[in-house]
Amino acid sequence: xxxxxxxxxxxxxxxxxxxxxxxxxxxxxxxxxxxxxxxxxxxxxxxxxxxxxxxxxxxxxxxxxxxxxxxxxxxxxxxxxxxxxxxxxxxxxxxxxxxxxxxxxxxxxxxxxxxxxxxxxxxxxxxxxxxxxxxxxxxxxxxxxxxxxxxxxxxxxxxxxxxxxxxxxxxxxxxxxxxxxxxxxxxxxxxxxxxxxxxxxxxxxxxxxxxxxxxxxxxxxxxxxxxxxxxxxxxxxxxxxxxxxxxxxxxxxxxxxxxxxxxxxxxxxxxxxxxxxxxxxxxxxxxxxxxxxxxxxxxxxxxxxxxxxxxxxxxxxxxxxxxxxxxxxxxxxxxxxxxxxxxxxxxxxxxxxxxxxxxxxxxxxxxxxx
Numbered sequence: 001x002x003x004x005x006x007x008x009x010x011x012x013x014x015x016x017x018x019x020x021x022x023x024x025x026x027x028x029x030x031x032x033x034x035x036x037x038x039x040x041x042x043x044x045x046x047x048x049x050x051x052x053x054x055x056x057x058x059x060x061x062x063x064x065x066x067x068x069x070x071x072x073x074x075x076x077x078x079x080x081x082x083x084x085x086x087x088x089x090x091x092x093x094x095x096x097x098x099x100x101x102x103x104x105x106x107x108x109x110x111x112x113x114x115x116x117x118x119x120x121x122x123x124x125x126x127x128x129x130x131x132x133x134x135x136x137x138x139x140x141x142x143x144x145x146x147x148x149x150x151x152x153x154x155x156x157x158x159x160x161x162x163x164x165x166x167x168x169x170x171x172x173x174x175x176x177x178x179x180x181x182x183x184x185x186x187x188x189x190x191x192x193x194x195x196x197x198x199x200x201x202x203x204x205x206x207x208x209x210x211x212x213x214x215x216x217x218x219x220x221x222x223x224x225x226x227x228x229x230x231x232x233x234x235x236x237x238x239x240x241x242x243x244x245x246x247x248x249x250x251x252x253x254x255x256x257x258x259x260x261x262x263x264x265x266x267x268x269x270x271x272x273x274x275x276x277x278x279x280x281x282x283x284x285x286x287x288x289x290x291x292x293x294x295x296x297x298x299x300x301x302x303x304x305x306x307x308x309x310x311x312x313x314x315x316x317x318x319x320x321x322x323x324x325x326x327x328x329x330x331x332x333x334x335x336x337x338x339x340x341x342x343x344x345x346x347x348x349x350x351x352x353x354x355x356x357x358x359x360x361x362x363x364x365x366x367x368x369x370x
Contacts (some may be wrong), residue, residue, distance in 0.1 A: 006032065006050045009059060010066075011299060017047040019069075019138060021061040029055045067302070081108050081197030081266060085227075087115045087187050087217075090156050093202035093234035098160045100232050100364065101200040107270040111173040113194050114157055117176070117186040118149040146180065153178050183217050188224035197277050198267060200230045203358060218358050222339050222369055228263055229359055231365040244268065246330055248276045250323070250337040250350050250353070253292045258299065260338045260368040263302045267366070268334075274308045275300060276330055280319045280353070289313050320356050327363060336366040 010020060017033055024031040034048045051059055086101045088094035098114065105112050157176045164172055170326075179186040191199065203218050218231050249264060251257050264275075277296050279289060293311040300309045316322045326332065339354040357365055 007053045007056070008048045009051050009056075009063060010049045010257075010302065011046055011295065012049070012302070015046050016066075017049050020049050020063070020066045022314045023066055024049075024051065024059055027058065027062050029059050029062075046255050063255070067305075069124075082110050083194060083196040084108075084110050084112045084198055084200055085115060085187070085191060085194055085196040086112060086157060086200045087117065087183070087190075088153075088202070089116070090152050091234075093203065093232065095156075095160070095202075096236065097200050097202035097230075097232040097233065099163070100230065102160075102164055102167070102172060104198070104200070104230075104267075105172045106169050107269075109196075110197070112158065113190070113196065114153070114174065114176045115187065115190050116149060116153045116156075116176075117183045118145060118176055118180055119182065140313065146178070150178055156244075184220040185222055187221050191225045191227055196227065198228050198230055199225070200232065203231045203233050218367075219355055220290050222367060227368050228267065228369075229367045231361075231367060233362050233364070235362050236364055242333075244273060246276065246332045246334045247273050247334045247336060248323075248326065248330070250335065251277060251279050251293075251296060252277050252338065253279060253289070253296075254338075256338045256368070257296060260336070261296070261300055262303055263368055264336055264366065265300075269304060274310065276312045276326075276332065277309060278314060278323075278326060279312075280314050280316075280322055307345045319353050320360055323353075323357070323361075332363060334364050334366055335361060336368070338368045 009024075010017070012020070014036060021031045021033060028053055032050045034050060036047055084101050084105055086094075086098055088098065094297065098112075101112055104110070153176055157174065161174050164170055177190060179190065187199070199221065201218055201221065218229060222229055247264075247268065249261070277293060277300065279293060281289065292311065293313065295313050297309045298305055312326070314322045314326060323335070327335070335357065337354055338359065354367060358367075
């Protein structure tokens with residue numbers, strides 16, 4: 001019978017799906033969950049809550065109550081983003097990253113921590129047998145390196161604080177930290193200690209070699225932390241008069257989308273934005289891709305009811321060119337993508353889209369880890 005046909009009422013992560021299932025069953029509505037990870041059920045994303053089509057009207061009230069609770073949970077999650085970590089090397093693109101961080105901090109009501117990591121190679125060059133004889137010289141050199149790094153950091157932080165005051169952002173708390181060690185390792189340690197909601201990091205812009213150390217740091221930071229990273233290219237100059245309006249979310253059509261979408265909305269929820277959901281493909285399975293796109297569009301709207309979402313399927317042999325053309329055509333202000341874990345050989349001989357965008361994009365790139 002038509003009334004016994006199962007339909008998908010909602011799609012969400014496992015915990016939320018269980019809450020809705022309990023609500024529906026309490027209202028006397030038979031409910032089923034599908035697409036649950038058998039090994040790690042609690043970690044499942046994209047879980048489908050299904051009911052019989054004849055129960056759809058009866059399900060509306062518990063469904064609306066559940067949605068209201070989900071929206072409040074999203075608002076609480078948004079408010080948790082109270083800290084922003086900004087690693088700097090005193091370059092202009094680091095300063096540019098601070099400008100973006102200030103704007104984000106103002107919107108989110110967040111604090112900023114500026115981090116500088118200096119490396120002391122002299123420690124690695126000391127032969128064990130000669131350690132005592134040169135200990136004094138080494139200590140002097142290390143103290144001098146630390147002193148110079150601290151002076152530069154204090155001057156840099158002072159400049160950023162002054163710029164914040166000039167832009168009417170003097171209410172933002174701007175702290176700083178100086179650490180010695182390997183850049184990406186210290187960023188990861190600072191992230192664990194400071195517990196920021198996002199890391200904002202300046203990068204080299206378009207045209208730089210892929211061996212560039214700053215771009216490499218961004219990618220290595222993604223390996224060491226699960227925090228979202230906002231990579232700001234050197235040539236992406238901050239314009240205080242221009243708000244982020246258009247965001248392109250690049251999807252690979254996998255379960256990581258559901259977590260990334262919720263985190264993306266929590267970060268940009270205070271901006272009036274339009275989201276363009278984009279999928280890049282070399283095949284022509286348009287009908288199946290269209291179904292997947294429709295599901296993601298619906299999920300965006302469930303996470304944030306008022307958001308405007310537009311979906312596009314792009315085909316071509318050169319993903320970077322397709323992205324660049326799309327960015328120009330739709331005046332995209334921010335690219336967002338999930339960085340999927342890949343093996344070492346795959347990275348060396350077939351760099352993923354995220355890595356290519358880090359080196360070649362001229363607009364900010366918000367990267368989530370799968």
